Amino acid sequence: MAFDDLQSLWNSDKSGDSIAIPANLEKLKSAQLPVDKFRRRLKKEFFAQLAAVIFLGFVPAIMTFNAYLLFAFYLMYFNFVLICGYFFIKFYLFYKNMSNTALTSKDNLYAVYYDIKLSNEFYKVFSYCLLPFVIVFVGIILINDKNISPTAILNKSAAISQSKVFTIVGLLLLVIVLMVAKTEIYVHVVYGKYAQQIKKLLDEFREV
């Protein structure tokens, strides 16, 4: 079979005539494109984060905080909400931003790669921005739970046993490790594989 034969074979291929075109486009759902997958994950992530932010606001009421810890807690909470709000808007804008698939293939791949990388970095920055807040929140909750007076801590007159110190520091370290691991694993699983595949594809376009 010569390549010209292949050409005529290709032209005569009518097997596509049998494929069914959907009668209604509303039934079509995106399945496999990386950017669409990210958008869906982003949407889920947004609702999960929103629920977490709202729940956090009720923690002092649920745990009956001492009056002197309430102010510190809600001061931090206010900043926390501001930062979350900023990132929620950024994620929303990314979610709404549509890639133009009518670009040249190379430009389209760069756009997809850029979207993946940007989304990846946004997620990391968002997670690490929240880390200090989470540490302070956990600290406040523990201090409240262990009934330690902040005034006593400031006056260095608090009688905190070594085991309490170890418990608090240990729990804070655990929170840090879990948050970092969650962020890195999530980014690797969700974005890493696709970023590698798109990068490999872009390498194929290089001049020879």
Next chain:
Amino acid sequence: MKTKEKVFLELIEQHKGIIHKISRMYMDTKDDQDDLAQEIILQLWKSYDNFRQQSNFSTWMYRVALNTALVFFKKDQRKPITTDAVPDIPADEASNTKELQLAHFYQAVQKLERLEKALIFYHLENYSHREIGENLGITEGNARTKLNRAKTKLKELIKQQGYGF
């Protein structure tokens, strides 16, 4: 149904053979091919507002369809098929021979890289090197070199299947 959607579906109906060919070049199982065809139609619909009527619909469609196929990845849970079975068809029947030849072609194409598939597709659709370069975003010279390599590779792959050029 809205007029725009109706016009779009009529255009897709006219060009569905191309969607089928691209899906068959990029995916090796029927399920994956159907998924890709659906994804291509969806992406075409999403981009339809960007389509300028003065340009050729099929030209615009090739680009969007191939861009979709290039970044379309199989569902993880599906096992990749490593040996595409070429149907056992008696060679003396002309139409069946064509089927067999096409099956050999698509089987060999599965082993090409994604960009090589796009180059072969444009070549079989009679695009010049310059047009291939313009659509893929590479230079004419690069398109020529890469296409020649892809054609040589494809010939070798078909030969390996015992179906020589």
